[in-house]
Amino acid sequence: MRNDWLWLVRKNLTLILRDRKSGLLHLILPIAGVLLSLLLYGNTNSGTLHIGIANNDGDVSIAADAADYLSRLEKVEVTMLDEAKLKEKIASREIDSGVVFPAGFSEKLKHGEAPAADIVSIRGAQVTAYVGAMLNEYLGNTAAIAQTSASNPELFDRLYEDFAHSGYQVSSKTLRDSSGKKDVTYQAIGFLILFMLTSSYSLTEFMSKERENRTFLRMMSSPVSSRIYVLANVTVNAIVLAVQIVLTLIFMEVVLGIDAGVPFGELTAILFLFALAAIGLSLLIVSFSSSNAASAALSNLVITPTCLLSGCFFPTDIMPDAVRRISSFLPQRWLLDSLDKLQGGERLSDLPLNLAILVAFAAAFALIAAYRLSRKDNTGQFV
Amino acid sequence: MNVLDIRNVTKTFGDFAAVDNMSLSVREGEIFGFLGANGAGKSTTIHMVSSLLKATKGDIEILGKNIAKFPRFAKANIGIVPQDLAIYEQLTAYENVRFFAGLYGLRGSLLQERTEEALEFVGLGDKAKSFPKSFSGGMKRRLNIACAIAHRPKLIIMDEPTVGIDPHSRNYILQSVRKLNEMGCTIIYTSHYMEEVEEICTRIAIVDHGKIIAEGTKEQLKAIVTDTKEIWIGVRSEEGVGIEALRSIPGIVSARIDDGMIKLQSKAEINNLNEIIQQLIRSRADIRSVEEQAPNLESVFLTLTGRNLRD
Ligand SMILES: Nc1ncnc2c1ncn2[C@@H]1O[C@H](COP(=O)(O)OP(=O)(O)O)[C@@H](O)[C@H]1O
Numbered sequence: 001m002r003n004d005w006l007w008l009v010r011k012n013l014t015l016i017l018r019d020r021k022s023g024l025l026h027l028i029l030p031i032a033g034v035l036l037s038l039l040l041y042g043n044t045n046s047g048t049l050h051i052g053i054a055n056n057d058g059d060v061s062i063a064a065d066a067a068d069y070l071s072r073l074e075k076v077e078v079t080m081l082d083e084a085k086l087k088e089k090i091a092s093r094e095i096d097s098g099v100v101f102p103a104g105f106s107e108k109l110k111h112g113e114a115p116a117a118d119i120v121s122i123r124g125a126q127v128t129a130y131v132g133a134m135l136n137e138y139l140g141n142t143a144a145i146a147q148t149s150a151s152n153p154e155l156f157d158r159l160y161e162d163f164a165h166s167g168y169q170v171s172s173k174t175l176r177d178s179s180g181k182k183d184v185t186y187q188a189i190g191f192l193i194l195f196m197l198t199s200s201y202s203l204t205e206f207m208s209k210e211r212e213n214r215t216f217l218r219m220m221s222s223p224v225s226s227r228i229y230v231l232a233n234v235t236v237n238a239i240v241l242a243v244q245i246v247l248t249l250i251f252m253e254v255v256l257g258i259d260a261g262v263p264f265g266e267l268t269a270i271l272f273l274f275a276l277a278a279i280g281l282s283l284l285i286v287s288f289s290s291s292n293a294a295s296a297a298l299s300n301l302v303i304t305p306t307c308l309l310s311g312c313f314f315p316t317d318i319m320p321d322a323v324r325r326i327s328s329f330l331p332q333r334w335l336l337d338s339l340d341k342l343q344g345g346e347r348l349s350d351l352p353l354n355l356a357i358l359v360a361f362a363a364a365f366a367l368i369a370a371y372r373l374s375r376k377d378n379t380g381q382f383v
Numbered sequence: 384m385n386v387l388d389i390r391n392v393t394k395t396f397g398d399f400a401a402v403d404n405m406s407l408s409v410r411e412g413e414i415f416g417f418l419g420a421n422g423a424g425k426s427t428t429i430h431m432v433s434s435l436l437k438a439t440k441g442d443i444e445i446l447g448k449n450i451a452k453f454p455r456f457a458k459a460n461i462g463i464v465p466q467d468l469a470i471y472e473q474l475t476a477y478e479n480v481r482f483f484a485g486l487y488g489l490r491g492s493l494l495q496e497r498t499e500e501a502l503e504f505v506g507l508g509d510k511a512k513s514f515p516k517s518f519s520g521g522m523k524r525r526l527n528i529a530c531a532i533a534h535r536p537k538l539i540i541m542d543e544p545t546v547g548i549d550p551h552s553r554n555y556i557l558q559s560v561r562k563l564n565e566m567g568c569t570i571i572y573t574s575h576y577m578e579e580v581e582e583i584c585t586r587i588a589i590v591d592h593g594k595i596i597a598e599g600t601k602e603q604l605k606a607i608v609t610d611t612k613e614i615w616i617g618v619r620s621e622e623g624v625g626i627e628a629l630r631s632i633p634g635i636v637s638a639r640i641d642d643g644m645i646k647l648q649s650k651a652e653i654n655n656l657n658e659i660i661q662q663l664i665r666s667r668a669d670i671r672s673v674e675e676q677a678p679n680l681e682s683v684f685l686t687l688t689g690r691n692l693r694d
């Protein structure tokens with residue numbers, strides 16, 4: 001059994017190494033993805049942070065003052081926009097971050113509630129956190145005034161007037177020290193996810209190719225079992241994806257010197273967990289397709305759109321709530337979420353839920369695929 | 384000892400029975416011919432014997448062991464040469480044979496020996512390091528055979544190994560079938576070419592619509608044909624021969640024209656040669672030869688089914 005398995009693994013590796021296209025697909029593309037990410041984000045490192053603000057709370061309001069406060073910060077440039085325009089500019093990367101003050105924001109604040117302004121960033125958690133912190137510095141003081149004045153609106157107005165015109169200290173912290181590099185990493189991983197799925201699908205689909213060129217038929221007429229055959233394919237798939245992950249990370253961190261903000265081992269580990277989910281998904285796609293063409297069509301239908309939905313190319317912040325909810329059903333979302341948290345300083349051991357969900361995805365996909373494939377065998381679809 | 388026993392085997396696809404209650408035995412040392420038109424159910428039968436398809440009904444035994452109960456044993460003793468090529472274009476001839484032989488547990492120097500031997504056997508010894516893409520159709524077919532014999536199976540099943548190849552490769556393949564048989568292999572040879580089955584097979588089964596309609600040595604089969612005779616008439620030109628008119632002559636069972644040769648099948652007891660010649664003269668055919676053929680498998684098939692094997 002083990003002997004058969006190794007024999008098949010060896011054959012598959014030989015075939016992959018012989019195929020020039022596969023080198024391009026599995027290794028060159030992810031590296032190109034890193035370079036592209038560098039192009040998109042690498043040079044904005046020391047620049048100005050562009051913030052778009054949509055104020056739905058009126059021009060004479062605490063929200064308007066808060067916007068004014070942000071605009072006076074060093075290295076921050078504020079543009080006032082309406083909400084639709086804001087989302088558009090974020091999508092086109094003309095601004096780095098957007099803040100939306102909902103109507104009634106000031107009123108709530110005055111009454112001691114803590115209303116939420118919506119902060120959306122193209123650059124992931126780092127920028128959102130920064131803008132949020134700056135905003136809180138201002139609004140926190142306002143909230144304190146509201147607390148003091150209890151429910152006395154006149155007292156609040158007087159105190160707030162004083163505070164707003166007191167020429168407050170403008171923070172001059174240097175902005176976004178390492179966030180640029182983290183953005184590059186985040187985007188590079190976003191691309192890597194797409195390429196991992198593509199590679200994994202192409203390696204799984206290899207089994208359909210073997211059906212088509214009849215070598216599968218020959219293998220199945222030998223004592224080798226179909227289970228060992230699938231297992232060998234999965235093994236090779238995992239090996240290729242592992243090489244892909246390690247090579248991409250080495251290229252990014254060692255060759256280009258981009259600090260991912262996450263320890264190498266932890267990043268590799270979580271990506272490998274995702275690789276298992278990717279293999280499961282590919283098996284699922286192939287097992288649900290009756291032909292080569294059908295599985296190719298299905299993979300096109302599944303891979304790129306789910307990557308889009310889960311935020312591999314754009315942050316999910318700019319997407320409608322419904323879409324965001326859908327993305328929790330996608331393994332890519334959970335990998336990106338883990339990455340976000342790891343970059344935010346958490347450790348892998350702090351994320352048992354994320355790890356468990358990725359493993360669950362891999363297991364569920366593989367089980368369904370195994371069931372489908374075994375049913376196919378029983379009805380004699382070998383030939 | 385029987386190498387293969389097929390007992391009341393049926394295979395249905397939907398409600399269509401591709402193999403219909405078939406029973407068949409192949410004895411050790413035979414070259415067993417499996418003759419039938421396209422779609423008769425030959426490949427389906429072979430796929431069931433090699434465990435690629437499950438029989439809907441019935442039992443199959445290899446060397447006395449049921450293949451459903453002992454699949455590994457059955458598979459280890461069979462070598463299958465598929466109807467369509469089953470080789471890797473990205474592997475050399477040597478690597479192809481080595482890989483497939485390795486599936487049967489061979490390793491190391493024994494594997495190397497058997498691989499070289501199999502390539503030598505099909506006449507590709509000097510092409511071991513070449514990739515199949517540089518091969519002719521016939522060479523690829525020979526490689527296809529080498530991949531099935533390197534593990535030295537007791538039973539070799541060849542599914543139409545000579546379809547669409549040059550005469551040289553075809554002769555080579557027929558010769559190697561004989562040689563394999565002399566070396567002790569039992570062979571099932573599937574074909575819809577009656578000439579080659581007649582040439583090499585020691586026993587023949589004729590399949591039609593999933594059923595075996597006749598079985599025996601070629602002499603036994605030809606003995607079935609006592610009521611028809613075959614008349615071949617060579618003509619200079621096929622134009623205006625009037626095949627329809629020939630068909631309407633009393634006693635004629637079938638008539639066709641094939642490369643300047645009019646091939647007629649007629650009831651044996653009716654003497655209609657005069658009418659045939661007269662009809663041809665009337666249609667101004669330029670007759671070059673007339674001969675009565677001994678019965679062949681083609682006429683056996685025709686007698687049994689009323690159709691030609693090639694139709
Ligand atoms: N997987 C299948 N599904 C449906 N019909 C099939 C399948 N395989 C073969 N058949 C049908 O069964 C019949 C016998 O096919 P086959 O065994 O390939 O014939 P042969 O090899 O004698 O030419 C054909 O009519 C073919 O169309």
Ligand SMILES: [Mg+2]
Binds near residue numbers: 425426427466542543
């Ligand atoms: Mg066939």
